[in-house]
Amino acid sequence: MPGSPHRQFARQLARATGPDGVVDIARLGLLVGAAYEAAERDRRRAERAMALMAEALEAANGRQEALVRELRTQNARFVAAMDNMALGLAMYDAEERLVVANERLNAVLGLAPGTLRVGMTYREAVAACIAAGHFPERSADRVYAARRRIFAPGASLDVEEVRGGRILAVSGRGLEGGGCILTFQDVTERREAEARIEHMARHDALTGLPNRAQLHGRMEEALARCQRGEEFAVLVLDLDRFKAVNDTLGHPVGDGLLRAVTARLRAQLRETDTVVRLGGDEFAVIQTMAAQPSAATALARRLIATLSEPYEIEGHQVVVGTSIGIALAPADGGAPDILLKAADLALHRAKAEGRGTWRFFEAEMDARMQQRRRLELDLRQALAAGQFSLHYQPLVEVASGRITGFEALLRWQHPERGLIPPGEFIPLAEETGLILPLGEWVLREACREAASWPGGVSVAVNVSAVQFGTPRLVDAVAEALAAAGLPATRLEIEVTESIMLQDNITTMAILHRLRGLGVRISMDDFGTGYSSLGYLRSFPFDKIKIDQSFVRDIGKRGDARAIVRAISGLGGSLGMRTTAEGVETREQFERLRADGCTEAQGYLFGRPVPGEAAREMLRTAASAAAQATAAA
Known part of the structure; x- marks a missing residue:
């Protein structure tokens, strides 16, 4: 090759040879030395090149081994991830052969381990599922033909199927270039939980009955049929004396009673009827496909009879009753809320007229309820507007005839309706809780007025049972004094x-705290309730007030006088004063004096009067006493 080391050496050797062909030894030596050095350099370069090549090969082998290790690690992770998936996974290639399957696949499908394995065809997989009980009454060919569409590129599948008693969510996608990937998820427990939640949202947890949410839907359906000329009844039931069962026997017995009531209700109804628990001890019945009102009347009669029969609950015999209000559709309303309101108003009438009975809705019931609602709104404003006042009725000592005190009686002067009787607004105030601020005002006003009377004259204030339900009562009394x-x-x-009848321990504690303040305690309307003697033993009352119903008949019926004499004797034996209410005639007064009563109250001595008139009454009495003393 031109320019190669060999040619260069030949040219240099020719120059070292003389014309006579004799070689210059010195120059030849130099040439040989230079050639040797050049060869040595080439050898070293070759060795370095070989070393570099060896290093490069070693590095390449290292990278390849690391890559292999990484691929193995990634593959192990992939396999572990697939095997720990909650889903069953299957991937098929373009020839419909199973190329990837995780361990969960057979378990999710309810198949024995190894039933579906890599290498088997999709048709074989379908046949294995059919053999395990999937797709009942369908052949493998039929299922395969319907399902192989998933192998088309871009195809999809998202369904829920019941297989072998389980609910499976199946999702699939066709792959580009053929094949598909399928996932299977067991959603049985999730669907069952959702069904339970749905059931709980629409049913009462204690009794299993439909709840108020379902009631409206059933009523809407029944109202739609009313447009075709049908009619139906809505009965609202409230158990009588249920609260006493809870209070005396406990809530577990009360819950057992509600379940027993539910069973009796169901036994009295037809399949076309619907019974619903509205809450507490209140139920509702929708009675359809029956001639009204006769069918509702017959059903109400049966329900009252069957629900009032004794129950055996956890070893206790329990007796309750029921009151029923009935509304008829479409006559009493064309919407669920209107019908329920009508039935509820009828229920209130039934309970007010003695319980254990039924009443149909009447238009005037709604008018009375609207009036009651207006009265409640006015009552809320009356205290701030200064519409209340106190009148005072004298209490007279029987032996001397002197005024020993006054009973404070609340009056409401309505700006439009005039004087409203306490019997109308006091129960409403107790029901709404307005009795609490109203009762505190009465205490403050009565004490303020009594402070202007002579020292020996007391004031009596009635306290509602609602006020005894709050510990604030004792503080209110102390603040008023x-x-x-x-x-x-x-x-x-x-x-x-x-x-x-309330929480006896709490009640007794409040009574003793009031007594601790120095306040006197009297029992009003004695003899009209029950267990009165037991109450007198449990707390040392200062006074017993004999109900006016006994005083009214004291001259007409011997039993009335006997009761008055007995109460007076009982009070004297226990160190308690006795006050007879409703004394209107001198004859009644003389009999009370003879029977040992210590105090009297009634129209014979004076009607309730405003504070100023009460003060004048005291001044007149004091003047008369002074004149009598002077004359003596």
């Missing part, structure tokens, strides 16, 4: 036996 500067011994708190 302090603000008026009235000695506690001049305040008398009148209570009825109804407060003793």
Whole structure:
């Protein structure tokens, strides 16, 4: 090759040879030395090149081994991820052969391990599922023909199927170039949980009955049929004396009673009827496809009879009753809420007229309820507007005839309706809770007025059972006495036996705290309730007030006088004063004196009057006493 080391050496050797062909030894030596050095350099370069090549090969082998290790790690992770998936996974290639399958696949499908395995065809997989009970009453060919469409590129599948008693969510996608990927998820527990939640949202947890949410839907369906001339009845039931069962026997017995009531209700209804628990001890029945009102009347009669029969609950015999209000559709309303309101108004009438009975809705019921609603709104404004006042009725000592005190009686002067009787607004105030601020106002006003009377004259204030339901009562009494500067011994708190039916421990604690203030306690309307003697033993009342119903008949019926004499004797034996209410005639007064009654109250001595008139009454009495003393 031109320019190669060999040619260069030949040219240099020719130059070292003389014309005579004799070689210059010195120059030849130099040439040989240079050639040797050049060869040595080439050898070293070759060795370095070989070393570099060896290093490169070693590095390449290392990278390849690392890549292989990484691929193995990734593959292991992929396999672990697939095998730990909650889903069953299957991938088929373009020839419809299973190329990827995780361990969950057979388990999710309810197949024995290894039933579906890599290498088997899709048709074989379908046949294995058919053999395991999937797709009942369908052949493998039929299922295969319907399902192989998933192998088309871009095809999709998203369905839920019941297979072998389980609910499977199946999702599939066709792959580009053929083949498909399928996933299977067991959603049985999820669907069952959703069904339970749905059931709970529409049913009562205690009784299993449909709840108010379903009631509206059923009523809407029944109202739609009313357009074709049908009619139906809505009965609203409320158990009588259920609260007493809860209070005395406990809530577990109360819950058992509600379940027993539900069973009796179901036994009395037809398949076309619907019974619903509205809440608490209140139920509703939709009675359809029956001639009304006769069918509703017959059903109400049966329900009252069957629900009032004794129950055996956890070893206790329990007796309750029921009251029923009935509304008829479409006559009483064309919407669920209107019908329920009508039936509820009829229920209130049934309970007010003695319980254990039924009443049909009447138009005037709604008018009375609207009037009651307006009265409630006015009542909420009356206290702030200064529409309330107190009148005072004298209490007279039987032996001397002197005024020993006054009972404070609440009056409401309505700006439009005039004087409203306490019997109309006091129960409403108790029901709405307005009795609490109203009762505190009465205490403050009565104490303020009594502070202006002579020292020996007391004031009696009636306290509602609702007020005894809050510990605030004792503080309210103490604050009223302090603000008026009235000695506690001049305040008398009148209570009825109804407060003793509440939480007896709490009630007794409040009574003793009031007694601790120095306040006197009297039992009002004695003899009209029950367990009165037990109450007198449980708390040492200062006074017993004999109900006016006994006083009214004291001259007409011997039993009335006998009761008055017995109560007076009982009070004397226990160290309690006795006050007879409703005394209107001198004859009644003389009999009460003879029977040992210590105090009297009634129209014979004076009607309730405003505070100014009460003060004048006291001044007149004081003047008459002074004149009598002077004359003596």
